[in-house]
Amino acid sequence: MTTDQILMELHQFRHSPFCLKVRMALHAKNLAFKEIEVTPGIGQISLFRLSGQRQVPVLVDGEKVITDSTLIIRHLEEYHPQKPLIPHDPKFAAHVHLIEDWADTTLAKAAKSALIQAAAIDTELRLGLLPKEIPDPLQKVMEGFPFRLMNEITGIFSKREHDQLFSSLEQLSLLVQNKPWLIGDEMSIADLSVAAQLSLLCFPTSSGENLKGKGIPGISDHPLLQPLFQWQDQLVLSLHPTKPN
Ligand SMILES: N[C@@H](CCC(=O)N[C@@H](CS)C(=O)NCC(=O)O)C(=O)O
Structure with a gap:
């Protein structure tokens, strides 16, 4: 029940x-x-x-x-059907499901690879991502671990993957200009899925003091993508009361 x-x-x-x-x-x-x-x-x-x-x-x-x-x-x-997140119109619903699936798979994989690569280079970012519960000695190990070397060996995020991700982000950035929702006239699970994965590329204000404003260099600070990250930050903030981290 x-x-x-x-x-x-x-x-x-x-x-x-x-x-x-x-x-x-x-x-x-x-x-x-x-x-x-x-x-x-x-x-x-x-x-x-x-x-x-x-x-x-x-x-x-x-x-x-x-x-x-x-x-x-x-x-x-x-x-809990109040405030539906899947449109009643079957055609809009089909678009929403497709975008959710794309965000949860292709975008999720690319964003995670980009973040791992950035964290390999940026110790502060790496430590900011650790859960609060991780004890200090383990944090020291993470600080000293040769992530950069590991990253170079595994070649985790190729130039081709970067370019594909960037191109998708550019398209999303166009879609959210002058329009608050990706599909139709209401917020849907398409918006939530995309905004959630974007949080790996540009940490929203709600990520807390250690992470907010940080992101993947070349992506989070790219002028063409600013409409997208502003859209994401506003959406996440409106649905995610800030708590001390
Ligand atoms: N398809 C799943 C993906 C969930 C997922 O990948 N969770 C990750 C955290 S972002 C996880 O639990 N990783 C730990 C593990 O795989 O052991 C969903 O939509 O919830």
């Missing part, structure tokens, strides 16, 4: 874009929920016991335990 009386629980990594996507959907629907921070590694053991898999986000809504951001939002649409 799903009930509004029991507070929903969102098991998450704070900086995971998929968790941000779900948090934004919960806020858009004005639903109260409790955030449960999962410690990478050790915390995923209890997550596995809870959900049968080790990835975040996981939503616990009454007796239901739902994994995967897309399935979580389908669940919210069904059981």
Whole structure:
């Protein structure tokens, strides 16, 4: 049974874009929920016991335990239908599903690779991404670890991948100029999915003091992409009350 009386629980990594996507959907629907921070590694053991898999986000809504951001939002649409995030018009809905899938796969993969490459070079960025719970000695190890060398060996983010990502971002930047929503006249899960993944490229104000304003050099500060990152920051801020990090 799903009930509004029991507070929903969102098991998450704070900086995971998929968790941000779900948090934004919960806020858009004005639903109260409790955030449960999962410690990478050790915390995923209890997550596995809870959900049968080790990835975040996981939503616990009454007796239901739902994994995967897309399935979580389908669940919210069904059981908490206020402020729909999937349009009723089937054609708009089809566009929304396609963009959500693209953002969760192609954009997510490219943004993650770009971030790993940038973090390999920028120690401050690397440390800012660590969960608060990581003890100081481990932070020191992360500081000294030869990420740059590892990155050069694995060649993790090629020029071709960078150019493909940049071209998609340029197109998105055009789409959001003078229009607040990617599809139709209402906010949809397409907007939330794209904005969430963009948070890996340009950290929104809601990421907290250590990260806000940081981003991938050459992308987050590129003039052509400013309309896109401004759109993202406004959307995330409007759906994500700032908390001390
Ligand atoms: N398709 C999933 C992807 C979730 C995902 O990739 N979660 C990452 C964090 S961003 C994770 O839990 N990684 C830890 C692991 O794979 O062990 C969704 O939409 O929720």
